[in-house]
Amino acid sequence: MKVTMQTIADRIGVSKNAVSLALKHDPSISEETRNKILAVANELGYRRNQVFGEVMSQMRKRGSDSVSATIALINGNQNHRAFREHPTIPNYVTGCKERASQLGYAIDSLWLFDQSMSGQRWIDILQTRGIRGIVVVGLMNENQLPPAFVPVIEAFPCVVTGVRTREPTLSFSCVDHHILALRAFEKALELGYQRPGLVLDSVIDQLVEHRFSAGYQSGQTVLPKSRRIQPFFDVAKARENHRHFQDWLKKEQPDVIFTLYNEVHAWLEDMGLKVPKDIGLIQLEWRASRPNWAGMNQHNDIVGQTAMDMLIGMIHRGDKGAPPFPRATLIGPTWVNGQTVRQQTHGHLTVKSQ
Numbered sequence: 001m002k003v004t005m006q007t008i009a010d011r012i013g014v015s016k017n018a019v020s021l022a023l024k025h026d027p028s029i030s031e032e033t034r035n036k037i038l039a040v041a042n043e044l045g046y047r048r049n050q051v052f053g054e055v056m057s058q059m060r061k062r063g064s065d066s067v068s069a070t071i072a073l074i075n076g077n078q079n080h081r082a083f084r085e086h087p088t089i090p091n092y093v094t095g096c097k098e099r100a101s102q103l104g105y106a107i108d109s110l111w112l113f114d115q116s117m118s119g120q121r122w123i124d125i126l127q128t129r130g131i132r133g134i135v136v137v138g139l140m141n142e143n144q145l146p147p148a149f150v151p152v153i154e155a156f157p158c159v160v161t162g163v164r165t166r167e168p169t170l171s172f173s174c175v176d177h178h179i180l181a182l183r184a185f186e187k188a189l190e191l192g193y194q195r196p197g198l199v200l201d202s203v204i205d206q207l208v209e210h211r212f213s214a215g216y217q218s219g220q221t222v223l224p225k226s227r228r229i230q231p232f233f234d235v236a237k238a239r240e241n242h243r244h245f246q247d248w249l250k251k252e253q254p255d256v257i258f259t260l261y262n263e264v265h266a267w268l269e270d271m272g273l274k275v276p277k278d279i280g281l282i283q284l285e286w287r288a289s290r291p292n293w294a295g296m297n298q299h300n301d302i303v304g305q306t307a308m309d310m311l312i313g314m315i316h317r318g319d320k321g322a323p324p325f326p327r328a329t330l331i332g333p334t335w336v337n338g339q340t341v342r343q344q345t346h347g348h349l350t351v352k353s354q
Contacts, residue, residue, distance in 0.1 A: 003046045011040050024069070024316070069132040070106040071311065073097075076145075076160075077138035080111045088285065088300060089138040092161045095304025096135055103312060105132075112136065112149060119151035126156060133157040133311045137304070139165065143207055154321045157314035161307045162300075163207055168322035171314075173306040175298040176330035177211035178218070181258065184282050184296050185219025187335050188256050191342050193280060195227050196220075197254030199245070199264055200284075202233035212284065216258065229254055235261065242267050256280035256341065262290070265340075281340040294338030303331050 005019040012019075014033065022029045022037035029037075073096055075083055082089045100107050108129055117125075126134075134156050136145070143163045145153075152158070153168060160172040181198075188196045198216045205212050213231055220228045229252045232238075238245040245267050256279065257264060265275060275281050283295025306329050314320075337343075 003041075003044045005046075007044065008037060008040050008046060011044070012036060069104075069315075070108050070130050071096075071100055071308070072126060072129075072131045072134045072156075073107055073109045074112050074134055074136045075109065075138055076112045076136045077140055078113060080113070082138050083109060086138065086140075087287065087289075089140075091300035092137045092304040092307075095301035095306075096137065096161075096308050097304075098301070099305040099308035103308075105308075105312070112146065117148060119148050122149060122152045123155050126152065131156065133315045134159075135304075135307050135311055136160045136165075136170075137162070137307075139163050140207070157311055157319050159307050159311045159314070161303055164209065164326075164328065169326045171310055171323055171327040171329075173303050173310060173329040173331065174208075175300065175303060175333055177208045178215040179330075180284060180296050180298065180333040181212050181215025182218050183215075183333065183335065184258050184284060185216060188258075188280070188282060188341075189219075189222070191256075191280070193256040193342075195229055195252070195254045195256075197229045197249075197252055197257050198231035199235065199257050199259040199261070200231060200233060201235040201260075203236075204260065205233065238267070239263070242270060246271060254279070256282060258282050258284055260284050276339070276341050280342060283338075283340075286336045286338075292339045293336075294341040295336055296333040297336050298333050299331050306331060 005023070006016050009016045009019045014037070018029060018033065019037050019041075022034040023041065073083075073093060075089075077086060077089060079085060083093050084090065097107055108131065110125075134152070136158065139145075139160065139162060143165050144167060145165055150168065153170065158170055160170050162172070162174045164170075164172050164174075185196055196216075196219070198213065200212055216231060232245065232248045232252075234244050234248075245264075249268075249271070257268075259281065260283070265281060268275060268279060268281075273279050281293065283290070283293045286293060286295035286297045310327065310329060
């Protein structure tokens with residue numbers, strides 16, 4: 001016999017709606033009743049149809065402005081105003097909020113590095129606010145969560161955007177940095193460039209587990225060794241003294257540069273080089289705020305939406321704690337043409353000579 005929510009409701013003597021809310025761990029159902037419903041559901045072998053549940057959530061959202069639960073967006077950046085001021089993080093936030101709204105969830109924003117917060121205080125606040133799950137957004141300077149936050153992960157479903165955390169390792173969503181760098185390299189060759197170079201802070205490359213530089217090095221395998229260039233990782237030193245960048249440029253002689261940093265344009269101009277006449281520039285994180293640049297759109301709003309999808313799946317399954325098999329969902333980037341590269345194309349890749 002097929003076990004339905006009505007089957008469980010008849011067995012216990014409650015409404016079908018009460019069973020539905022209890023299976024979603026809705027705080028409006030008392031703990032005693034919820035535990036009784038969950039015990040009977042487990043005894044009868046009930047399996048919730050997750051797809052149907054999500055569709056119903058969207059239908060309820062379209063028909064009503066009410067929401068049934070709240071998700072916490074935790075600002076994981078050292079700047080407590082990063083959700084508004086950071087050049088990248090607001091895109092993640094936009095995506096998270098859009099998907100939460102579509103599925104009928106409210107959003108509550110908090111800051112990860114609030115020094116007044118202990119593990120128990122985090123848990124108390126989140127429970128008081130009716131939080132069902134957590135998305136950590138904007139870990140940019142490190143990939144480890146503060147020790148005080150670790151107990152929270154055992155109490156709530158939690159995913160991360162942008163980077164993979166360690167100790168504990170959580171499921172996360174981000175752009176596919178390796179493919180991004182590789183596709184940028186391939187595009188540069190299509191545009192006729194012969195010596196692509198990479199300018200990237202080593203801290204950022206380490207944060208994404210060297211996926212940027214790995215994609216770049218993969219691209220270089222199609223070039224003869226005489227045209228392969230060592231990446232420039234000393235961005236912090238170059239900001240203090242441009243000579244570090246200038247020495248690298250004169251030694252390696254790239255004709256196009258992949259970078260995350262606007263200031264590289266100014267460094268080139270200080271050397272008397274014109275973009276794109278003398279050298280091309282390709283942004284590894286294209287933004288609508290600088291549309292004249294050519295580069296790769298990371299689609300971080302889609303990354304945010306994906307993180308929310310992952311979290312809601314965990315909520316439906318009742319998952320908590322660091323997963324034994326963390327999942328990574330990688331979002332593909334797309335090329336955006338701009339005025340910082342040549343406009344003519346050669347229609348083929350330059351390949352390594354035999």
